Amino acid sequence: MKRIVLAALAAAGMTMGASAFAADFTPAIVFDMGGKFDKSFNEAAYHGAEAFKKDSGVDYLEFEVTQASQREQAMMRMAKKGANIIVAMGFAQAGAVEKAAKEYPDTKFTIIDMVVDLPNVQSIVFKEHEGSFLVGMAAALASKTGKVGFVGGMDIPLIRKFAQGYVEGAKYANPDVEVFQNMTGTTPAAWNDPTKGGELARSQFDRGADVVYAAAGGTGIGVYQAAKDAGKLAIGVDSNQNYLHPGTMLTSMIKRVDVAVEEAFTSAKNGTWKPGIQVLGLAEGGVGWALDEYNEKLVTDDMKAKVEAAKADIIAGKIKVTDYMMQN
Amino acid sequence: MADAFLYVLLILDATFRVATPLVLAALAGMFSERSGVIDIGLEGKMLGSAFAAAACASVTGSAWAGLLVGVAAAIALSMLHGFACITHRGNQVVSGMAINIVVAGLAPTLGFAWFHQGGQTPPLSGDARFASLTLPFADATADWPIIGPLYSELISGHNIIVYMAAAAVPIAAWILFRTRFGLRIRAVGENPHAVDTAGISVVAIRYRALIVTGILCGIAGSYLSIAHGAGFARDMTAGKGYLALAALVFGKWKPVPTLFACLLFAFTDALQARLQGADIPGIGVIPVQFIQALPYILTVLLLAGFVGRAIPPKAIGQPYVKER
Numbered sequence: 001m002k003r004i005v006l007a008a009l010a011a012a013g014m015t016m017g018a019s020a021f022a023a024d025f026t027p028a029i030v031f032d033m034g035g036k037f038d039k040s041f042n043e044a045a046y047h048g049a050e051a052f053k054k055d056s057g058v059d060y061l062e063f064e065v066t067q068a069s070q071r072e073q074a075m076m077r078m079a080k081k082g083a084n085i086i087v088a089m090g091f092a093q094a095g096a097v098e099k100a101a102k103e104y105p106d107t108k109f110t111i112i113d114m115v116v117d118l119p120n121v122q123s124i125v126f127k128e129h130e131g132s133f134l135v136g137m138a139a140a141l142a143s144k145t146g147k148v149g150f151v152g153g154m155d156i157p158l159i160r161k162f163a164q165g166y167v168e169g170a171k172y173a174n175p176d177v178e179v180f181q182n183m184t185g186t187t188p189a190a191w192n193d194p195t196k197g198g199e200l201a202r203s204q205f206d207r208g209a210d211v212v213y214a215a216a217g218g219t220g221i222g223v224y225q226a227a228k229d230a231g232k233l234a235i236g237v238d239s240n241q242n243y244l245h246p247g248t249m250l251t252s253m254i255k256r257v258d259v260a261v262e263e264a265f266t267s268a269k270n271g272t273w274k275p276g277i278q279v280l281g282l283a284e285g286g287v288g289w290a291l292d293e294y295n296e297k298l299v300t301d302d303m304k305a306k307v308e309a310a311k312a313d314i315i316a317g318k319i320k321v322t323d324y325m326m327q328n
Numbered sequence: 329m330a331d332a333f334l335y336v337l338l339i340l341d342a343t344f345r346v347a348t349p350l351v352l353a354a355l356a357g358m359f360s361e362r363s364g365v366i367d368i369g370l371e372g373k374m375l376g377s378a379f380a381a382a383a384c385a386s387v388t389g390s391a392w393a394g395l396l397v398g399v400a401a402a403i404a405l406s407m408l409h410g411f412a413c414i415t416h417r418g419n420q421v422v423s424g425m426a427i428n429i430v431v432a433g434l435a436p437t438l439g440f441a442w443f444h445q446g447g448q449t450p451p452l453s454g455d456a457r458f459a460s461l462t463l464p465f466a467d468a469t470a471d472w473p474i475i476g477p478l479y480s481e482l483i484s485g486h487n488i489i490v491y492m493a494a495a496a497v498p499i500a501a502w503i504l505f506r507t508r509f510g511l512r513i514r515a516v517g518e519n520p521h522a523v524d525t526a527g528i529s530v531v532a533i534r535y536r537a538l539i540v541t542g543i544l545c546g547i548a549g550s551y552l553s554i555a556h557g558a559g560f561a562r563d564m565t566a567g568k569g570y571l572a573l574a575a576l577v578f579g580k581w582k583p584v585p586t587l588f589a590c591l592l593f594a595f596t597d598a599l600q601a602r603l604q605g606a607d608i609p610g611i612g613v614i615p616v617q618f619i620q621a622l623p624y625i626l627t628v629l630l631l632a633g634f635v636g637r638a639i640p641p642k643a644i645g646q647p648y649v650k651e652r
Contacts, residue, residue, distance in 0.1 A: 200601050
């Protein structure tokens with residue numbers, strides 16, 4: 001009896017070994033605070049990874065960071081397990097990527113939203129200010145009160161970049177527009193506090209705003225809910241969030257994190273992956289504004305024409321949107 | 329002038345919304361701590377009931393069913409706390425922290441298994457949430473000077489749990505200071521031996537106090553997920569349990585001062601949302617970081633300057649051992 005069990009175990013061990021051998025390509029992804037299902041930034045990355053899995057049939061390793069100290073551990077463990085490429089989501093992972101990339105020079109690293117200058121690291125950053133400019137225009141054009149709001153997550157330069165693009169877009173469409181800005185907090189917990197997000201949105205509605213743009217990860221869910229409760233308009237971020245509350249979601253600033261993640265995995269698999277910096281803006285299709293069946297009633301033809309015209313002007317270089325991070 | 333008045337009213341309106349879970353949780357802590365049981369697990373109990381309420385409301389579509397299940401979940405966690413530190417005389421702080429940690433992990437795990445939305449519950453709408461109530465005559469009186477906006481903006485238009493919290497303060501004060509049950513709760517918190525000598529079971533009184541704690545905590549947690557918010561998200565309490573505990577100490581374990589402490593915390597929170605980026609004449613734009621630290625700075629100043637010494641119940645933190 002014992003021998004049979006042993007044989008079975010050995011067989012199991014062999015098949016496991018074999019399957020691990022067959023899948024000699026192992027991609028990995030480390031999500032950041034806010035979680036894989038924040039309906040926004042991390043969720044977009046998750047969809048990208050899932051799309052890769054569906055196309056290639058290769059499974060991936062994943063880790064959801066819930067504490068700052070876990071980032072480095074997670075990356076080191078994945079590198080040790082033999083991951084070929086590790087995608088790190090978010091600016092906060094830069095330190096961990098730098099350490100892990102030095103320790104494992106043969107492993108490929110892709111970091112999104114931040115630049116790490118090492119020979120085995122690919123940095124993908126987006127021109128969020130360009131996408132935010134477009135939704136800022138949409139907000140100002142849709143606003144009846146001439147006042148619009150912005151709710152940011154953690155107070156960091158990246159989020160200021162969203163805010164500045166948004167303000168410039170709003171002012172471009174309506175020079176008299178008033179823009180209220182709020183940041184949820186100064187710690188990573190600010191990415192996941194829908195209660196606070198809702199309160200901030202309400203405080204802006206109280207002051208007369210009727211369109212609010214949230215760039216705040218999971219906190220945004222509270223902002224969109226508050227907009228729905230108050231019958232005001234909200235603008236989503238990162239993923240297309242129009243479907244969350246059809247009728248009160250004006251549009252979403254989409255940042256093609258999903259495409260970036262899928263592309264990183266696919267190129268690593270094909271051997272076309274290259275280290276260095278990639279900047280994805282309107283021209284590259286890396287950012288944009290979302291139009292679909294959920295918001296077609298809210299976006300008028302006039303609004304659409306004006307925003308699309310500005311989009312063409314930005315791509316052609318006729319409109320320059322200030323990049324907060326370059327400016328400072 | 330009218331604008332400034334309305335502005336103040338809207339800040340106070342936000343204060344009430346933010347203060348509601350704090351008030352309920354602080355009162356919950358008051359019952360527990362007055363009976364001699366430290367309750368650092370308010371955070372976990374709120375989170376647990378927020379999850380249970382949102383899960384039940386999304387399945388049944390009824391906010392009342394959600395509230396009931398939320399309260400039941402908080403009572404269950406409260407009893408767990410009691411079992412560990414009343415019956416088995418465990419360390420009350422450790423047990424409370426254990427509850428916080430267990431719930432922080434368990435709620436998203438169960439949520440993931442049941443709803444497949446990454447530990448969140450589906451967004452709630454319609455009857456699955458407590459909607460804002462418009463009190464009678466609110467619309468009719470809105471145009472009256474002073475009193476009109478005061479009534480229609482500030483007092484009317486909240487959801488039912490806000491009114492529950494407002495009613496809970498006098499009721500809790502009455503129970504604690506005017507009833508036999510309240511007298512016994514305070515007695516077991518100050519001098520359990522005397523209570524025991526009088527032939528009353530210390531253990532039974534402490535358990536009953538913890539049930540009250542569970543009920544209040546359950547309402548506080550439900551408020552977050554099915555009244556103010558619309559669904560459960562991971563760690564959605566965001567430290568409110570600890571803040572409520574601080575308010576309780578701040579308020580010297582007394583209902584009315586505790587209420588004011590909660591209102592103060594909530595007011596600074598509401599104020600900071602509005603001060604961000606505001607251009608103050610003569611000073612200019614104040615940095616966001618400073619404004620976000622304002623509630624804490626204010627707390628420290630008040631604690632140091634005005635409040636004086638807070639004396640906790642004498643027997644707090646000590647498991648009761650009958651002498652043989």
